[in-house]
Amino acid sequence: MSSSTSSEQHHFVVFLPYSVKSQPKSFPVLENALVQDLEDAIRNNQNYKRFLENEELFLYKCNNLDLDPSGTLYRRALEWLCGNADSMMNSVHRLSKYFTNGPAPEKDEKVDVIAVTESILENLDKVPDLADSRAFKMTEERRARPISKIRRLPSPSEGIRDEAGIKQSTDENRGVHAHRPASNYGPPTALFNHALARLKHRLQHLDEQAELEPPPNMLFTCHQFILTSCDVHNSENDRELALTGFLNVLVGADMSPKLKTESGTAQPDAIWGDPVRI
Structure with a gap:
């Protein structure tokens, strides 16, 4: 034509x-x-x-x-x-x-x-009959609930940790307390963890951010960080000490090492910003 x-x-x-x-x-x-x-x-x-x-x-x-x-x-x-x-x-x-x-x-x-x-x-x-599907109806129902009531539901990890959690999250009236994929009918994981909420927000707005062009000196520091990570060190403490300088340059100097999380069940090597509460 x-x-x-x-x-x-x-x-x-x-x-x-x-x-x-x-x-x-x-x-x-x-x-x-x-x-x-x-x-x-x-x-x-x-x-x-x-x-x-x-x-x-x-x-x-x-x-x-x-x-x-x-x-x-x-x-x-x-x-x-x-x-x-x-x-x-x-x-x-x-x-x-x-x-x-x-x-x-x-x-x-x-x-x-x-x-x-x-x-x-x-x-x-x-999704042949999305409007009539049980999952869709439960999504709408739970979206209408006050946040205070949603918070009473078990968190995603609690719901699958053991048999008791699965039974608590499953019954004839409510169905499975499922969280993934995002359009499924459980309350969003962001309600249970502020770090997940920030991550979710940033992932949803990736397309709104301009393409990042890191300066050459940052690329060089990243390269050095990778090389040092691959080296053999005498101990884990020596390895952490060798990497700390690169991390301070790349991520920021306000690093807090060896902080335990609120539950005390995890101890990351380092935390920047607010401690992650799990």
Whole structure:
């Protein structure tokens, strides 16, 4: 097909349901663009690049998928895909073949296109009736609970430590007290440990951070740290002493060595910042 010569642009609202926190985005393409042009625009988006690396992308024209309520968009998109998994658009056709009148008017607040990868499609059979599933209902139920009540539940580690913990976490009314994956129906692990809460927050915001470019002197220090770690030392104390200088340079000098955790069951070699409470 010949390339488009029209300069007028259409804005398509695209939703890529790769997690429960996925948000729709608007992509401008030429009025006479190919489906492939929209695929390329999605792939080149900074928020999607990492997720779409080495993944095949498929686009679907969805009908009457409202943007709001946004909290249920992920679930509604998967439900739509379950019934329309074979109706993907062909990359070689123009978007106008599927959108005769262009994308939905902005005032209608609709999703125009659902974008998915092969891995998303492969997992559709695992959530065939997401809205009616027991796990989904329990997720909604526990999200509605006050934090004070959630904290009374056993922590993730307590729930699987022994037979008594498993029995306490499992019964006919509540089902299994499961925490993973993140969209499962247990209270989040961040409620039980402030270090996990900080880690979860930072992992969820990785894509919002600029790419880090460490200075050459830091790379050299890291290299020296690795070499020293691989050396044979006379004792563990000698090894720790040899590594401490590098750690102070790389992580910071406010290191607290040999602090026991609150429970007293663990004693890390070193702690920076607040002591981790386990």
